[in-house]
Amino acid sequence: MSELHVRVADEDRDRTAQQLQHAFAEGRLTPAELDERLSLVFSGRTYGDLLAVVSDLPAASTAEETVHLETKNGHVKRSGDWDVPRHLRVTSKYGSVDLDFSEAVLSHPVVDIVFDLTYGSASVVLPPGASANVDDFANQWGSTSSDVPSRPRPGVPHIRVSGESKYGALRVRYPRKRWFTH
Numbered sequence: 001m002s003e004l005h006v007r008v009a010d011e012d013r014d015r016t017a018q019q020l021q022h023a024f025a026e027g028r029l030t031p032a033e034l035d036e037r038l039s040l041v042f043s044g045r046t047y048g049d050l051l052a053v054v055s056d057l058p059a060a061s062t063a064e065e066t067v068h069l070e071t072k073n074g075h076v077k078r079s080g081d082w083d084v085p086r087h088l089r090v091t092s093k094y095g096s097v098d099l100d101f102s103e104a105v106l107s108h109p110v111v112d113i114v115f116d117l118t119y120g121s122a123s124v125v126l127p128p129g130a131s132a133n134v135d136d137f138a139n140q141w142g143s144t145s146s147d148v149p150s151r152p153r154p155g156v157p158h159i160r161v162s163g164e165s166k167y168g169a170l171r172v173r174y175p176r177k178r179w180f181t182h
Helices: 010-025 031-043 047-054
Strands: 066-071 076-078 087-092 097-100 110-117 122-125 131-139 144-146 158-165 170-173
Touching: 010 031, 010 047, 031 047, 066 076, 087 097, 097 110, 110 122, 122 158, 131 144, 131 170, 158 170
Parallel strands: 066 087, 076 097, 087 110, 097 122, 110 158, 122 170, 131 158, 144 170
Antiparallel strands: none
């Protein structure tokens, strides 16, 4: 049996979806093409199915992308138009952390965030429709709250949050609605 006829796992589909989202972020695919191809990826059964969806795109990078943000007393803030790495490690002893993904470039279908907070708190703002799982985040004396769905859904970003906080809080939410007046 040819490798093209071997059945794929969810991890293979996720990796292919990541390659498509990266190509979209680079401007190689239109939004309609991305949606169409993601649909084919998540319904694909074999390596041949997945290969057909990405055969006209540059090969995906195999390097794992990790960014470490660290502060002792300051404030870690990322917002606006910024590239989100596949893995994000955030360490804060006394400061606060604000990660706003609502306008960010999310090239990966799944992003892992590991928090190491002592006294600081963290706020994570997701783009509308995205999901986040905070089940692997431990909080000793603070609180953890999430106002977004926790299960991943095809075609939208999913954030996996892990790590710990001794006294701080973690909050995951969507952007606040803006009211405009004429």
